[in-house]
Amino acid sequence: MSDDQDDIILSELSDDDLVLQMQDDLYDGMKPEIIESVNILLERKWLPYDILTKALVEGMRVVGDDFRDGILFVPEVLLAAGAMKGGMSILKPLLIETGAPRLGAMVIGTVKGDIHDIGKNLVTMMMEGAGFDVTDLGINNAVEGYLGELESGKYDILGMSALLTTTMPYMKIVIDTMVEKGIRDDYIVLCGGAPLNAEFGAAIGADAYCSDAAVAVETAKELMAKKHNQVGA
Ligand code: B1M
DSSP, X not given: OOGGGGGOOGGGSOHHHHHHHHHHHHHTTOHHHHHHHHHHHHHTTOOHHHIIIIIIIHHHHHHHHHHHTTSSOHHHHHHHHHHHHHHHHHHHHHHHTTOOOOOEEXXXXXXXXXXXOHHHXXXXXXXXXXXXXXXXXXXXXXXHHHHHHHTTSOOSEEXXXXXXXXXXXXXXXXXXXXXXXXXXXXXXXXXXXXTOOHHHHHHHTOSEEESSXXXXXXXXXXXXXXXXXXXXX
16 A cells, blocks of 8 residues: 555545556455445446446456466455455445346356355356346355255256366366266356366356356356247247
């Protein structure tokens, strides 16, 4: 944090400066300031989705770059993640309260060995906001956890998230187990996370790789429509 920080009155900044300040505050893990700034932008009639993407996600991208380059370390990144979650907690109900008709049900979780959950939480929020019922299994999910939840019979979609190159192969274990049990084709399987790409998604047998939360929503809608058309044909 710079020495100037105490002098900054967030509510007096222009929108552009406030967004830049939020990215700095996220970097510095300043949760109360992030919460205050999110509220200011909401009062200024910003859309929750724009606050999320332009201020919070963009700020987290910078954190990620500096983490990768050895400029930031785990404790600082944890603080940044905490600040991000503080902002997301305000936006969550607003993203969900769209009154959109129910489009389907998804169960989602981060795979075994992986504790990253910010991206998954964002996907959950956006899917709920778009009209999907979502059950979030949290982090570090073994195949048994995913399949046990699917057994309830209420889901259309399985979503998996992985942020580590060492954990992403676990998605294939889950899909292979579904194939073995003869239930693979009963579900739309979506995968996502920073190290994945479309080739990986295809290689493990997922229906689609989703590069971000908005793509997850669009993909889920498209594949649900296709599924309904097939059933109706
Ligand atoms: Co970690 N971490 N981390 N980390 N961390 C990364 C992933 C890393 C890329 C950082 C780096 O080196 N640049 C790197 C992975 C390198 C690699 O595998 N190639 C890394 C590492 C190495 C580690 C540790 C091993 C560090 C250590 O301990 N030495 C450790 C691993 C712990 C474990 O999981 N076992 C670790 C720990 C942590 C923290 C705990 C400190 C913290 C996590 C806090 C939390 O999540 N609660 C953390 C963080 C925050 C990050 C970075 C900086 C940010 C991740 C994030 O939240 N991004 C990350 C760097 C980066 O990704 N640039 C990094 C913001 C989020 C909105 O984006 O998650 O990509 P993302 O989600 C997007 C899309 O990917 C997509 O939509 C989301 C929203 O648009 N998406 C889906 C994601 N999941 C989806 C699922 C879907 C659909 C779309 O299903 C349908």
